[in-house]
Amino acid sequence: MKAKRICPICESKEVDFLHAQKFELPEDHPLTAGYDVVSCSACGFVYADTEATQADYDRFYARYSKYEDAKTGTGGIENPFDWKRQQETARYIAETLNDRTLSVLDVGCANGGMLKALKELGFENLCGIDPSPVCVENTRRVGADAHQGSLFQPFKENAYDCVILSHTLEHVQDVRGAMNWIAKRLKPNGVVYVETPDAKRYLDFLYAPLQDFNTEHINHFSLTSLRNLIERGDFIFIEGASKDLPLNDKMDYPAVYGFWKLAKNTKTYFSKDDVLRQKINEYIARSKEMIQRIDRQIEDLISSNTPLIVWCAGQLTLKLLAETSLGRADIVAFVDNNPINHQKNLHGKPILPPAKISQLDEPILIATLLHHQSIAKQIRDMGLTNEIILLQGSLT
Numbered sequence: 001m002k003a004k005r006i007c008p009i010c011e012s013k014e015v016d017f018l019h020a021q022k023f024e025l026p027e028d029h030p031l032t033a034g035y036d037v038v039s040c041s042a043c044g045f046v047y048a049d050t051e052a053t054q055a056d057y058d059r060f061y062a063r064y065s066k067y068e069d070a071k072t073g074t075g076g077i078e079n080p081f082d083w084k085r086q087q088e089t090a091r092y093i094a095e096t097l098n099d100r101t102l103s104v105l106d107v108g109c110a111n112g113g114m115l116k117a118l119k120e121l122g123f124e125n126l127c128g129i130d131p132s133p134v135c136v137e138n139t140r141r142v143g144a145d146a147h148q149g150s151l152f153q154p155f156k157e158n159a160y161d162c163v164i165l166s167h168t169l170e171h172v173q174d175v176r177g178a179m180n181w182i183a184k185r186l187k188p189n190g191v192v193y194v195e196t197p198d199a200k201r202y203l204d205f206l207y208a209p210l211q212d213f214n215t216e217h218i219n220h221f222s223l224t225s226l227r228n229l230i231e232r233g234d235f236i237f238i239e240g241a242s243k244d245l246p247l248n249d250k251m252d253y254p255a256v257y258g259f260w261k262l263a264k265n266t267k268t269y270f271s272k273d274d275v276l277r278q279k280i281n282e283y284i285a286r287s288k289e290m291i292q293r294i295d296r297q298i299e300d301l302i303s304s305n306t307p308l309i310v311w312c313a314g315q316l317t318l319k320l321l322a323e324t325s326l327g328r329a330d331i332v333a334f335v336d337n338n339p340i341n342h343q344k345n346l347h348g349k350p351i352l353p354p355a356k357i358s359q360l361d362e363p364i365l366i367a368t369l370l371h372h373q374s375i376a377k378q379i380r381d382m383g384l385t386n387e388i389i390l391l392q393g394s395l396t
């Protein structure tokens, strides 16, 4: 079939349909409530065939950044697992660069965690860019220079020895434009460090169904597809591999990463990724089994007329509202820890901060399979005695 969004890596229009992903979005949300996940027939890349433009995403990240909240977001220092992840990555980058005087630009710097980790390793010439003004403030607070901006706005040219693009490229609609923008920021012989989730291994870290197909992650890279993208521009490959990152004390998630050097590139061919599509198809099939299991559980709650408080207005809830009987459940309110979600309505109900539900005695459905244990503990630590219902999505 023909894609609405041409392959962001090789610009082929011909794609194979893999999955239709739907979401029910909070009111006034600027992105589209679903897209097809497709694989490029020419290069094998897997991506969201979304009609949202880069300008739509820029608006979204400037106004709705979940990363602003230092406690629940990533890219800061308050979440110990995320901080450890960034320290480890910073050590690897420092070892590879092997010169603390080099200038480093972190694009999509969130709350400045990576820059802080590099500062602690002796780097002084550090700068961050983020579309969210709150993230810019937080990054300045860790002692790095920071500016509000994005990959598609004017910024210093020929200025940096190293650009870091860590867990950013999977969010970007125009990935080739992003790499061209980075090439302009680098000094001659500068290097780029790129890290994204490893889509080839989503299946091995499947905790929540289709967790990697969300409103924000619209590109699903393997190291092969990352190389196909970056080496189309003026970059040559230095090294790259796959690794596991800690999500919490029990769960990891997979990432691919690598270093590329700015240099005239003569490579003109693609290495077609034949494995990615097959792995993603297995991931979709397993996820659908999990969703069916959850759907049966929610059907039982509906048939017993149980009104519910739904704790978490995150990506899984947006999917379950669109794709399961949760959309028909008697939902009294949603609760979420992230302040960015408060004062919004979802499914016609308010999203409340935890402190606002002390008067409600309905059972609480914890609608996440990633953070359910810490939320269950939080509910009891708050002194709430509501019945707690956990999703039965796990296949184990």
Ligand SMILES: [Zn+2]
Residues within 6 Å of the ligand: 007, 008, 009, 010, 011, 012, 040, 041, 042, 043, 044, 045
């Ligand atoms: Zn392609």
